[in-house]
Every structure is written in structure tokens, then in C-alpha cells.
Amino acid sequence: MPEVQIGDLHVEVVRKNIRSLRLTVYAADSRIRVAVPTRTSHADIEQFVKARRAWILKHQANFQARVRPAELQYVSGETHYYQGIQHVLQVHTLDGVPRVVCAPDRTLHLYVRPTDSVQQREKVLTTWYRAQLKQQLPTLIAQWQQVVGVQVQEWGVKQMKTRWGTCNIRAKRIWLNLDLIKRAPHCLEYVVVHELVHLHERLHNARFWGLMDQFMPEWRAYRDQLKVSLGESGGKPDAC
Numbered sequence: 295m296p297e298v299q300i301g302d303l304h305v306e307v308v309r310k311n312i313r314s315l316r317l318t319v320y321a322a323d324s325r326i327r328v329a330v331p332t333r334t335s336h337a338d339i340e341q342f343v344k345a346r347r348a349w350i351l352k353h354q355a356n357f358q359a360r361v362r363p364a365e366l367q368y369v370s371g372e373t374h375y376y377q378g379i380q381h382v383l384q385v386h387t388l389d390g391v392p393r394v395v396c397a398p399d400r401t402l403h404l405y406v407r408p409t410d411s412v413q414q415r416e417k418v419l420t421t422w423y424r425a426q427l428k429q430q431l432p433t434l435i436a437q438w439q440q441v442v443g444v445q446v447q448e449w450g451v452k453q454m455k456t457r458w459g460t461c462n463i464r465a466k467r468i469w470l471n472l473d474l475i476k477r478a479p480h481c482l483e484y485v486v487v488h489e490l491v492h493l494h495e496r497l498h499n500a501r502f503w504g505l506m507d508q509f510m511p512e513w514r515a516y517r518d519q520l521k522v523s524l525g526e527s528g529g530k531p532d533a534c
Contacts, residue, residue, distance in 0.1 A: 296308075296309075298336070298339070298340075300339075300340050300343045300344065301343075301344065301347065303326055303343060303347065303350065304326065305326045305327070305328055305339075305343055306325065306326065306327045306328070307327075307328050307330060307339060308327065308328070308329045308330070309329075309330055309331070309332045309334070310329050310330070310331070310332065311331075311332060312329060312330075312331055312497065313331060313497070313499070314331070315328060315329070315330045315331070315334065315338075315339070315342050316328065316329040316330075317342070317343070317346055317349075317350070319350055319353040319354060319357070320357075320456065321357045322455070324353075324354040324357050324358060326343075326350060328342065328343060330342075366416070367412055368383065368385065368404065368412055368415035368416055368419065369383070369385055370383060370384050370385045371383065374402055374419070374476075375476040375477075376396060376402065376423075376426075376475065376476060377475070377476075377477070377478060377479055378476070378477050378478030378479070378481070379400060380400065381396070381400045381401060381402045382400065382401050382402070383401075383402050383404055384401055384402070384403050384404065385404045385406065385415070386403060386404065386405045386406070387405075387406060387407065387408045388405050388406070388407065389407065390405075392404075392405055392406045392407060392410065392414075392418040393405050393418070393422070394418060394419055394422035402419070404418060404419060406418055420472070423472060423475045423476070424451055424472055424475075426475050427451050427470070427472060427474065427475040427482075428451055430475075430482070431449060431451070431470065431486075434482070434483060434486055435449055435468075435486060435490075438483070438486050438487050438490055438509075439490065441487075441509055442487065442490040442491060442493075442494070442505075442509050443494075444466075444490050444493040444494065445466070446466050446467065446468055446490070446493070447465060447466040447467060448465065448466070448467040448468075449467065449468045449469070449470070450467070450468075450469050450470070451469070451470050451471075451472050452469055452471070452472060453471070453472045453473070454469070454471045454472075454473075457471065458470075458471045458473075458474060458485045458488075458520060459471060459474075459485040459486070459488060459489045460489070461489040461490075461492040461493065463492060463493060463496055466493060468486075468489040468490070469489075470482070470485060470486065470489075471485070477519070477520065478519065480512075480516050480519075481516050481519055481520050483510070483516070484510065484513050484516035484517060484520070485520075487506070487509055487510045487513065488506070488513070491505045491506055491509065
């Protein structure tokens with residue numbers, strides 16, 4: 295990805311088939327990214343960034359001032375999220391196949407081998423999260439396809455650092471971020487609807503947001519909830 299130095303700011307520049315310039319400052323590392331129309335000149339990009347320098351520095355300072363959550367060790371007593379609800383992790387050792395059991399008392403029971411490392415414990419929990427999300431998505435996607443009036447050819451789940459979802463319009467394929475299983479169900483629904491609406495309208499323009507208002511009037515509240523960090527994971531920008 296091309297990078298440019300504008301004054302004292304290091305900026306990633308992405309050229310896309312869009313109509314206007316878009317500026318993003320990422321919470322996780324204070325990285326600056328500008329998406330610009332394909333033929334935008336360097337001078338226009340420089341002017342755009344310099345005009346927003348104060349806004350950029352303000353957001354970088356706010357992100358850097360946040361208390362960073364302690365790195366997870368996957369030991370008993372830690373807080374982990376499932377469907378937007380805090381669960382307490384309880385680790386048990388066994389000689390059989392590792393697994394996770396979600397109890398009604400908001401406890402996640404993690405069964406691992408005595409010799410399993412932190413990374414192996416994380417993998418067991420991540421595998422369980424992935425299975426839960428994949429179990430929920432078929433019904434959710436089928437329901438909202440009828441509402442939105444589109445049909446996807448394929449969908450999948452993957453870990454993404456900067457997006458909650460993506461849509462390949464030509465292939466009619468959507469991807470959902472694995473971390474959505476940690477969020478409230480209506481946040482997951484918002485991202486599903488967001489990606490489905492892209493099959494009607496590729497751009498984030500007035501028509502796109504009008505369709506979002508039509509299909510999911512409460513989408514703004516759900517989007518805002520996604521912007522709030524859960525504690526163990528850094529905030530991400532809006533879907534797409």
C-alpha cells in the first residue's frame with residue numbers, strides 16, 4: 295500500500311473507484327489512511343490531509359490515552375465476551391479432546407490438556423467462537439436476504455483487523471469478521487444487512503444509506519455500538 299509523508303504525518307494512500315476522499319485514523323495503532331478517487335493528485339491529497347491535521351492529532355492522542363487491556367493469558371478468572379455479554383473463563387485440564395462449554399451462569403468452561411500453551415488455549419476458544427458464528431449465520435443470512443431482496447452465492451468467516459465485513463459484488467460473496475460473535479446479536483445483524491445492501495449499491499452513497507434506513511431503521515445505533523471497544527479487542531472502523 296503506497297505511503298506518503300505529509301508534514302510530520304505518515305499516511306497510507308489507497309486509490310479506489312470512489313467519488314470523494316475519506317480519512318480514517320485507526321484506534322489500534324493510530325495509523326492514518328486516506329482513500330481517494332483513482333486520479334486524485336498528490337497535491338490534492340496533501341491539501342486534504344493538512345486541512346484535517348488538528349482532527350487527526352486529536353484522535354491519535356485520544357487513542358493513545360486509552361488504557362490498553364492486558365494481554366490475555368487464557369487462565370481462570372479472565373473476562374471473555376460472547377454475544378455482547380461478559381463471561382468468566384474457567385480453565386479445566388483433561389487428557390481428552392479440548393473443548394469449550396458455555397454455561398447459563400455466563401461462564402465459559404475451557405477444557406484443555408495440561409501441557410497446552412497459551413496459544414493452544416487461544417486456538418481452542420477461537421475454534422469454538424468460529425463454530426458458533428457459522429452455526430448462527432445461515433438462518434440470519436437467509437432471513438435478511440428475503441428482506442433486502444438479494445441472494446448471496448457464498449459467505450464465510452475470517453479474522454479481520456480493520457473491517458467488520460466485506461462484500462465481493464461480482465462474486466456475490468460476503469465475509470464476516472470472526473469477532474462479531476463477541477458482539478451483541480443485533481450488531482452482527484447490522485453487518486450482515488450492510489454487506490447484503492452492497493449487492494444493490496456498491497458505494498457508500500445516499501442511495502446506500504437510504505436502503506439501510508429502509509431495511510434496518512435502527513442501523514445507526516448498532517453501528518455506534520460496534521465502534522465501542524469490548525476491552526480485549528481494539529476498536530475497528532465501520533463495516534466495509
